[in-house]
Amino acid sequence: MEFAGLAAGIAVGLGVLGPSIGVGLATAKAAEAIGRNPDAAGTIRTTLILGGALAEGLGILSFVLGILLWTRIG
């Protein structure tokens, strides 16, 4: 159990890497889309929030895993 803290940190750090890239790409595309078609801004924003939430869910899972490991420390 002595490496549990290290494992928790690595799990959260690596697990958040993917979703953060995904949310960044989605936001970039959404900004581009709003720039091209400002009338559709409302729909694009809704879709962005939904997609961001779905991508973020996996990052949150790694966060939960990190918390589970963190409770094993000490």
Next chain:
Amino acid sequence: MDALIQFLFPKGFHYPEIHVPAFTGHPLFSIGPVSYTSSHLAMLLVMAVLTVLAILATARMKGVPSGIQNFVEMVVEGLVDFIRGVGGEEAVKRVPLLGTLFLFILLSNWISVVPLLTQTSWLHKPTADYHVNFALALTVFVLYQFTGFRANGFGYVSRWINFSGFKEGVLVGVIMVIVGLIEFFSEVFRLLTLTLRLWGNMFGGEITLGVMAALLIVPGFALPFVGLELFVGLVQSLVFMLLTIMYFLFALESHDSHDESHGEGHAQGSHGHAPAHGHAPGQVAA
């Protein structure tokens, strides 16, 4: 270096004590085997606020609204317009459920940034307690499965257990069975992610507030994170509502048009009105 530390911390340097919030509320009292926790108390507070607001807004209704009635009408109208824009008329029929979920989660999220409220040991932010989130997710799960069965009849099961592909050959049949299995596991996974997304965000927000209040020693420096917490709370309650709408729409979708409309959905999604197709009330009626 030592002189600098001596200058900055005259009483010697200590790592700050970080208050880490508990995963769940702690039990206050118990009736029989059921113990009631501080989350229950906070939920009661949220419900009381919502109830009092509703009673005050509807006590003396006027044709030309003003004051609190005006505010509540504005909120409800905005909510209905938003839901109509996302899910069409099928979703508007479920505004009582969706709006209640949204308002309850929103106030539960925002209760933690009210000073001196959840800092006491009597109250625990309800959405930072995974039991509350699981209960909300379970409610949504049961309701949308029930809606799916009512709309599609027993054929609703065919999206999970589907042997119709064997008519076109063994390979197609096996693929259809595997797709059904994946669909089934994604249903169960939805329950898990709906719980953990809200809990992770809200519990993470609590930790962020605690850590920032401890690290930024000067009082008031953690205030920007309170703003962030307000924003995240709003977005997460919106997301919970949006996902609920999506799950209802997926459950209402009849399986015959499922495959074709799936391809269409991607094509239409790029034009920006993805959920509007294939949910006309006439098509849904079983």
